[in-house]
Amino acid sequence: MYPVWEGFILHSAMVVAIVAVLHVLFSHVTVAATWFNWWVERKSLLENKPYLQDYLKASALRLLMFAYTIGAMTGVGIWFSVTGSNPRGISTLIHNFVFYWASEWFWFIIDVFGIAVYYYTFGRVNPKVHARIGLILALAASGTLAIIVGILGFKLSPGAWLQTGLSLDGFYNPTFWPMLFARFGLMFALTGLYAILVASTMPQDHPAREEVVRLAGKVGLVGLVAGVALILLWYVPQLPEHAKTLLGIPQVVQPIFFYKMILGVVVTAIVLGLAFLAPKAVSRPAVGYLALAIAFLGLFGAERTREAIRKPDVVLGYMASNQIIRVDLKLGNREIRSEAPLLDQEGVLKRLPFAVTKGAALAGPAGGVDPVETGRALVLLQCSSCHTVSQNTAFLGGTRNLAALLKRRGMTEASGIEAYLNAIGGFPYMHPVVGTPEERGYMAQYLARFVQEMYPQAANPSHPVAQGGKR
Amino acid sequence: MSPETLLAMRDPLGAPVHPLAVQILLVVTYVLHIFFVTTAIGSLLLGLYGLGRKEEAWQRLAQVAIRLATQATGLGITMGIAPLLFVQVIYDPPWYTATTLMGLWTALFIPIVALGYLLLYVLYLRGNLPAVGYTSLALLVLAGFIMHSLANAGLYPSRWVEWYAPGGVAYSTGERFLGYNLPRFTALLFGQAGLSLGVMLLLFAWYFRRREDVPKDLLALTERVAQGALRVGALVFGLFGLLWGLTQGRELGLTVPVALATLAVAAVFYLQASKVRAERALATLGLYLVALLVVGILREGIRVSALASMGYNVFRYPFVWDWGSILYFVATALAAVPVIAYLAQVLYASGSRKEGLDPSPQVERFGDLGVKLLFGWFVFYFALGLYVVARHF
Numbered sequence: 131m132y133p134v135w136e137g138f139i140l141h142s143a144m145v146v147a148i149v150a151v152l153h154v155l156f157s158h159v160t161v162a163a164t165w166f167n168w169w170v171e172r173k174s175l176l177e178n179k180p181y182l183q184d185y186l187k188a189s190a191l192r193l194l195m196f197a198y199t200i201g202a203m204t205g206v207g208i209w210f211s212v213t214g215s216n217p218r219g220i221s222t223l224i225h226n227f228v229f230y231w232a233s234e235w236f237w238f239i240i241d242v243f244g245i246a247v248y249y250y251t252f253g254r255v256n257p258k259v260h261a262r263i264g265l266i267l268a269l270a271a272s273g274t275l276a277i278i279v280g281i282l283g284f285k286l287s288p289g290a291w292l293q294t295g296l297s298l299d300g301f302y303n304p305t306f307w308p309m310l311f312a313r314f315g316l317m318f319a320l321t322g323l324y325a326i327l328v329a330s331t332m333p334q335d336h337p338a339r340e341e342v343v344r345l346a347g348k349v350g351l352v353g354l355v356a357g358v359a360l361i362l363l364w365y366v367p368q369l370p371e372h373a374k375t376l377l378g379i380p381q382v383v384q385p386i387f388f389y390k391m392i393l394g395v396v397v398t399a400i401v402l403g404l405a406f407l408a409p410k411a412v413s414r415p416a417v418g419y420l421a422l423a424i425a426f427l428g429l430f431g432a433e434r435t436r437e438a439i440r441k442p443d444v445v446l447g448y449m450a451s452n453q454i455i456r457v458d459l460k461l462g463n464r465e466i467r468s469e470a471p472l473l474d475q476e477g478v479l480k481r482l483p484f485a486v487t488k489g490a491a492l493a494g495p496a497g498g499v500d501p502v503e504t505g506r507a508l509v510l511l512q513c514s515s516c517h518t519v520s521q522n523t524a525f526l527g528g529t530r531n532l533a534a535l536l537k538r539r540g541m542t543e544a545s546g547i548e549a550y551l552n553a554i555g556g557f558p559y560m561h562p563v564v565g566t567p568e569e570r571g572y573m574a575q576y577l578a579r580f581v582q583e584m585y586p587q588a589a590n591p592s593h594p595v596a597q598g599g600k601r
Numbered sequence: 602m603s604p605e606t607l608l609a610m611r612d613p614l615g616a617p618v619h620p621l622a623v624q625i626l627l628v629v630t631y632v633l634h635i636f637f638v639t640t641a642i643g644s645l646l647l648g649l650y651g652l653g654r655k656e657e658a659w660q661r662l663a664q665v666a667i668r669l670a671t672q673a674t675g676l677g678i679t680m681g682i683a684p685l686l687f688v689q690v691i692y693d694p695p696w697y698t699a700t701t702l703m704g705l706w707t708a709l710f711i712p713i714v715a716l717g718y719l720l721l722y723v724l725y726l727r728g729n730l731p732a733v734g735y736t737s738l739a740l741l742v743l744a745g746f747i748m749h750s751l752a753n754a755g756l757y758p759s760r761w762v763e764w765y766a767p768g769g770v771a772y773s774t775g776e777r778f779l780g781y782n783l784p785r786f787t788a789l790l791f792g793q794a795g796l797s798l799g800v801m802l803l804l805f806a807w808y809f810r811r812r813e814d815v816p817k818d819l820l821a822l823t824e825r826v827a828q829g830a831l832r833v834g835a836l837v838f839g840l841f842g843l844l845w846g847l848t849q850g851r852e853l854g855l856t857v858p859v860a861l862a863t864l865a866v867a868a869v870f871y872l873q874a875s876k877v878r879a880e881r882a883l884a885t886l887g888l889y890l891v892a893l894l895v896v897g898i899l900r901e902g903i904r905v906s907a908l909a910s911m912g913y914n915v916f917r918y919p920f921v922w923d924w925g926s927i928l929y930f931v932a933t934a935l936a937a938v939p940v941i942a943y944l945a946q947v948l949y950a951s952g953s954r955k956e957g958l959d960p961s962p963q964v965e966r967f968g969d970l971g972v973k974l975l976f977g978w979f980v981f982y983f984a985l986g987l988y989v990v991a992r993h994f
Contacts, residue, residue, distance in 0.1 A: 132610070132697045133765040135704025136773040145708050198675065199718045206682060207711030213689075214704035214775065217697035218612075224689045225614040229926035232626075235682050236937035240944065242679045246672055247944045254957025255947060262968050263947065266940055269975040273933075276982055290993050297617065298925035302989040455613065464921060466613050483606045486766040507771045514773070522774055 131453060131482045134510040135214045137523040142215030143516065144529050147437070149207045151430045155320065155422070156201030158313065160241075161275050162321035163193060164268035166349060170342065171261050183252070185338040189328045190249045198245055202238060205278075216515055218453035219444035226297050227281050234277040240270035275317070279310045286440050287370050292447050295461025308365035315357030320425060322350020322402050327418025340409045347405025347412075354399055370446060373439040375558060382438050382559050387431040394428015397421060441516075441559040450561050451515045473564040478508055485511055505576025508569055521583060532577060533584035542581050542588040548574035602758045604912025610694035617923035620691045620915055627691075628897040630683035635789070636797060636893055637677035642741060642790060643798030643830065645670040645721070649734045658822045665823075667734070669801060671721045674741065678714060691918045695755025695908065702754060702764055704775030706747045717741040745790050746781070752900075754780030756853070756907040784844035788863060789896070792841055795834020796870055799877075800889045802827035806879035814955040824879055831874040839867025853907050862899045866892045929985070936978040940971040 135142055167186055174182035212220045224231070244267045251260055280301035284291065291300030325346035332339045369377070376382045401421040404412045412418075444451045448459070448466075454473070459466040478485045485507055509519050509532075517535070518528025527534060541547050551570050555562030563570055581588060616623055644666040651663025688696050700707040717740030724734045754764070757780055764779050765772060806823045809815040842863020850859035869892065877885050905915055943964065950960040960968070 133701040133761070134771070134773050135701045135707070135775040138705040138708075138774050138776060142704065142708070149708075149711070195719065195722045199715050199722070203678060203711050203715045203718070206678070206685070207715075209685065210700075210710050211708045213697065213700045214707040217693075217701055221612045221689065221693050221697060222614065224686065225612045225616065225693075227926070228617060228623075228686055228690050229923075229930035231686050232683060233930050233933035235679075235686070236933050236941075238679050238682060240937060240940055242675050243941065244944055246675065247948050251947060251951045251957070254951040256959050259947065259959060259965065259968065262972060263944070265972060266944070266968075266975065269972070269979070270937070270940070273975070273978065276979070295614075295921075296925055297923050298929075298985070298989050299993075301925075302986045306986070461614075462921065464613075464615065483602055483610070483762060484765055484771075486762055486769055486771060503770060507766075510771055510773055520773075 131484060131511060132217045133484045134514055136510065136514050136520065137215070139523065139525045141518050141523040141529040142211070142514075146208065146211045146215050147430070147434060149204050149211045151426060151433050152200065153204035153208055154429050154433060155426050156197050157205060157274070158317035158320045159324045160193060160197040160201045161271040162317040162353070163189060163197065163324060164264065164271045166318070166321050166325060166346070168261065168264040168268045169349075170345070171257075171264050175257050175261060179337075179341075181337045182341070184332065184336065185329060185342050187249075187252055188332060189325070190245065190252070192328060194245050194249050198242055202242060216444060216451075216453060219449065219451075222445055222449055223281055223284070226284070226291075226300055230277050230281060230297070230301060234274050237270045237273040237277070240266065241274065244270060272314075275313060276310065279313060280306055283309050285445050286373060286436065287368070288445060288447060291461070292459060293461075295459075295464055304370070305365060305368050308360055308368050312357050312360035312365055315353045315355075315360060317357075318353025319350045319357060319398050319402065320422075322346040322353065322405065323398065323418060323421045323425060325350075326401070326405050326412055327415060327422065330413045330415045330418055339413060343405050343409035343413050347402045347407070347409065350402040351399070351406060354395070354402060358395060369439070372446065372558070376439040376441060377435075379559065381557075382441060383435050387435045387438075390427050390431030391435070392428075394425050394431065397424040398428070442561045444515075452512050452561075453515065454512075454561075454564060456561055470562075470564050474566070476566075478511065478565040478569055479504070482511065499572075501572045501575045502579050503576075504569075505572035505574065508565060508573045509576050509580075512563060512565075512573070519577075520580060524584060531584070533581045536577060536581050537585050537588055542578065542585070544571070544574040544578040547577045547581075551577075602761055602911070607694055607758050607908075607911050607913050610698075611918065612693050615919035615921055616690050617921065617926050619920055619922075620918040623687050623690045624901065624915065627684050627687035628894070628901050630680065630687065631900070632890065632893045632897045634677060634680040634684055635793065635897070636890070637673045637680055638745070639790065639793040639797040640801050641670045641673035641677050642738070642745070643794035643796075643834070644673060644801065645734065645738050645741070646794065647798060647826065647830070648724075649731055649738065652729055652731050652734070658816065658819045661816075661819050662822055662826065664728070665805060666798075667721070667725050669805075671718075671725045673801075674714075674718050674721055678718070691915050692755065692904065692908075694913070695758065695904075696751070698758075698761050699751045699754035699780070702761070702775060702779055703747070703750060703777065704773075706775070706778065707751065710744055710747050713740050713747070714744045717744065742790070746778070746786060749786045749789070750778045750781045753782055753785070753849075756780065756849075756904060758908070758911045758913070782845065782849040784841045784848055788838050788841035788845055792834055792838025792867075793893075793896075795830045795832075795837060796889060796892075797834075799827045799829075799831035799834060799870075799874070800882075800886050802830065803877060803879055803882035803885055807882035808949075808952070810879055812953070812955065820879070828874050828877060831870050831877065835867045835869075835871035835874065839864050839871070842867060849903075853903060853910075855903060855906060858902065859899065862895055866895060932981050933978065936974040939967065939974055943968045943971045 137145060167189055170182050171186055174180060209220065244263060248263045248267055251263065283303045283305040284300045287304040288300050289303040291303070326343050329339050329342040329346070398421060401412055401417060440446050442450055444453070448455065448457065450456050455466060455469045458468050473481055513519050513532060516530055518524050518531040524531055536542065536547060541550050548571055551563045551574055554560045563573065648663045648666035648670055651659045651666060654660065717737045720733050720737035724730055724737060802823050806820050806827065810820060843860050845863065846856045846860030850856040873885070908915065946964045946967070947960050950964065951957045
């Protein structure tokens, strides 16, 4: 186990979520925009419509500036933010899939170098060569999607990897195929919105403006319908049974997630439909920005749902969200041992190097320990990957704020919280707390202090924690 | 932190190939990464200086430098992905400890780079906006410092627990910088920025030497500035390299190797500075890549040595040959590398005349092959997937 980075004002998991959804939005636009632009460029050549080149230049500049700065970089940003918030989770993916990511790196080079070559060679090489560069960009960008889908799907449905340990089995996992095709469809919907936005910034009387908006509406709508159908009819049925169960539990997937997704799909469909039928009505930058903002909200709901239904694991059936391996596995010729029994038997404080607290290193749990501070260290290690566990990250309530959750359930004192911690493994979305009974007592004492810090009115003046937190 | 604990922190899955292979990939890709990163910093510094000069040649050179900085930043970021991957495979305990100890900076790293990169584009497209350029420079240097601290904090396992919980109280907000060494940072960022800039300017002068529309005074100025950049870069690299040896080098018992390697590189380029000409740009580039490789190996040697003193032998990192992933990587490389070469050839040809130029028929055939290779990769990708699925029926 590694040190815990709780976050700074924002909870670390929320940082990951924001970066990840931004990445999905920009990267999906980038990938499909390369195909859309290649198609428009061919149309320009085959139908002799040179004015379409103006749209291509405007689109390429924005892709160069935004999609490749924000899109490609937020992809790396996911690594960085996940590394800070869940290092053993990303370590599992890296150790399994490093050469898949290294393969994707080649596509990144083509994307980043290629878009620059594409932009700077407008009018400087013959149109056939330029269109070929466009096709290369589209293929390489699709290559990045093709690879990341295998790694993403693995976390929710590792499939045969749990028996063989072979990376190929984890990569081509049960949700790989539906997710690949669904994302490929949905990204055209996002690109449709992007193309509307770009075309709207062209002069009112430019002939490309209306033509591109109409094309964007058509392509986007087809992508949206195909993508949503694939999600509902192929992806969801392919989910592991455990994930399907969690999908129906409101504590795991709050109804607001579904509302966001529905809103995103409906608004996108309306804008794309109007673009196709009445392009003048949506040819305004404000419409494009608003539609993309709502699509962001929809993606946020979708991505958070996908993350939530993996609970209580970060890699389903292998590693818990709090980075503790909870199963014995034989992965080919590798033996993986569950870490939980040893932590239960000997104690977290003894086994994990960063489970340190004042006095603990010297005296051990038996004496000289500040129970509340010790509890804080243990709660940080076990709970902070999913919950807000201190005021450091309680901004706007934080991610599943434990103080709020415990207060809502009427548990404001250590004894009640300890009983709750002992029972927590009974939920389908939680693993049992690890550690000795004494350590769970420390955790309860810290959590009682946290509840009382957040909700002073809930404090019981006779309670020792409320009076100073020492015993 | 005991040696046993440090070893126990390694990922239980192990590496997918022998650790030496990962180590070689790590060093080689780091060289590519740092070349573009330092080119970006050096050329942005030159661009900002040039914007303040009134002479036309300087103004043009400033625009060239800013464009170079923009493209080099993009490539630097892209190239950085590879060493970032490989370091996590065989150095997971130091890397993840450092990144969580400095969690805030780890998470902010990409937004900082992205904003700096975006502002560079604004500077490039809008021209003379020095304030935007200086903000971009500050952000990119801050990003460099974050990465420097992350790499360095991993070198001190004996301090990790105290860093995390000073006085035994866990600290989990990650806003402090740890383990940094300013001489090392200055030598590797600013010293190398001078050297990279010098090499890139020579390449620019070499490439445009036959273009009639490029003024001769601009090329002469470029060559002069290249020589100056190499000289200043070598001085900064040598001086701060020596200080690096006397500080971090001494802490880790490596004063002599650090000082010798950095002084040798500095001496070679200081002596070369007055002799280099545009005609010898490719040879200078070759020499510089060798020098960067020496520095990359030195960095790796420091890491190996620092961790070995805590019982972490990187060559004994557990591994299992994962042939599926190796096949995948090789197949992708075979498809992608020719395409990258093709794009470079198109760019090379298109810039060789003012009005642009088509690539030769031979290059065009190469382009057709590149497209076929990419389609072939998708055939491979789907066929492999179907094979894997069929195996489990």
